[in-house]
Each structure stands twice: as structure tokens, then as C-alpha cells.
Amino acid sequence: MRRWIDQLDKIENNINHYWSKLKCPPTDGVNAWKSAWDSYGVCSGLKQLDYFKAALNLRKQADLLGALADQGILPDYKLYSTAKIKSAVTAKLGVEPGLQCRDGPFGKKQLYQVYLCVDTDAKTFIKCPKLPATLSCPASVVFHPFYTWMLNSTAAAAFDSKIVLPTQTMLN
Structure with a gap:
């Protein structure tokens, strides 16, 4: 392996x-x-x-962060409509995503994962025939930014104290 x-x-x-x-x-x-x-x-x-x-x-x-940013949805602790999040991804890719949320700050749920399905050609996004039963989000969710200080010091050092978003490429 x-x-x-x-x-x-x-x-x-x-x-x-x-x-x-x-x-x-x-x-x-x-x-x-x-x-x-x-x-x-x-x-x-x-x-x-x-x-x-x-x-x-x-x-x-997919460029999910770009698709969301195009619609004014940014990782900034604000509440965003899950319908607007789905609509932004659908506008970019032509298929509706599944969203998973988890407990977040301020007693609200936060966007945790975006689920997309791909055709057998491994190149084309398709409508998901079935999404995990665990997907659940309220009408509005927090889009939480991610900072390296949220990790322990060893992990933060590995990322050179740069801001990292969950689906963003680290920039040199």
C-alpha cells in the first residue's frame, strides 16, 4: 500500500x-x-x-469556494440560506449538491460538507441518485472560516500559520 x-x-x-x-x-x-x-x-x-x-x-x-463567492457567500461567520448555497453550486455545476451541517458557533449549525456525485467517466458531475441519510441542515447556516490557530501548535507550524479554508488550496 x-x-x-x-x-x-x-x-x-x-x-x-x-x-x-x-x-x-x-x-x-x-x-x-x-x-x-x-x-x-x-x-x-x-x-x-x-x-x-x-x-x-x-x-x-468544481471550485466550490469560487461558486459560493460569486453569490456573495463567504466564510465570515455570517448566516447564509442553505437554499442560496445550493443554488450557487447548482448555477456553477448544473447539479444540486447535498449539504451536511454540524454544530457551529453562536449556537447555530455550520456548513460542514458539500456532497457532489460524478459520472463513471470521472469527469462529469451528475445528479446524485442517493445522498447519505446523515445530510441535514437548517434553513440558515454559518459559513465558518478556518484559521491555523484553531489547530494545535504542531499542526499550525506545518501550515506556516497561513489561513486555510476547508476546500481552499494553500497559497505559497
Whole structure:
């Protein structure tokens, strides 16, 4: 298994920039990548490295932060309509996403994950035939920014104290 993980580190100038290993406490990302492969990749019909390359290409194509920003939805602690969030993603990609929320600041729910489905060509976003039953968001949610100080000092040092958003590429 280690061999294909080592290959991942070489794609896209380092997979850690795009496929986050952010966790508290921090990890090296290998378990997350292995879990993604075991859950989705093995059924994709792609080789391991090709699966992760396709995922990174889809990430660039989706540009979720850009789609949200185009509609004035920014990670700034404000409340945003989940219908507006879905509409912004739908306008960009032509398919409605699933949204997952978790407990957030100020006693509100925060946007946690955006779910998208992809056709077997690994290039085209499609309407999800079924979304996880765990998806649940109220009518309005907080779009919470992420800062490295939210991690412990070891993890923050690894990110050089730069601001990192959940789906944003770290800029050098």
C-alpha cells in the first residue's frame, strides 16, 4: 500500500495541498486517502493513482469556494440560506449538491460538507441518485472560516500559520 501513497505525494505538486490532512490531532493523511480509496475508489474502475488524479481534477473543476463567492457567500461567520448555497453550486455545476451541517458557533449549525456525485467517466458531475441519510441542515447556516490557530501548535507550524479554508488550496 505504501507504494501508491508515495506516488500520490508526487501528483499536483503534493496532494496535501488539495486533499487535506487537516484533523485534530493532525495526521499524515494516509488513513484519509486509504479510506477514500476503500470506500469509493475500488468501485471506480480506475487505478489508485488515476482515481486520485481524477478527484483532484474534479476539485479544480468544481471550485466550490469560487461558486459560493460569486453569490456573495463567504466564510465570515455570517448566516447564509442553505437554499442560496445550493443554488450557487447548482448555477456553477448544473447539479444540486447535498449539504451536511454540524454544530457551529453562536449556537447555530455550520456548513460542514458539500456532497457532489460524478459520472463513471470521472469527469462529469451528475445528479446524485442517493445522498447519505446523515445530510441535514437548517434553513440558515454559518459559513465558518478556518484559521491555523484553531489547530494545535504542531499542526499550525506545518501550515506556516497561513489561513486555510476547508476546500481552499494553500497559497505559497
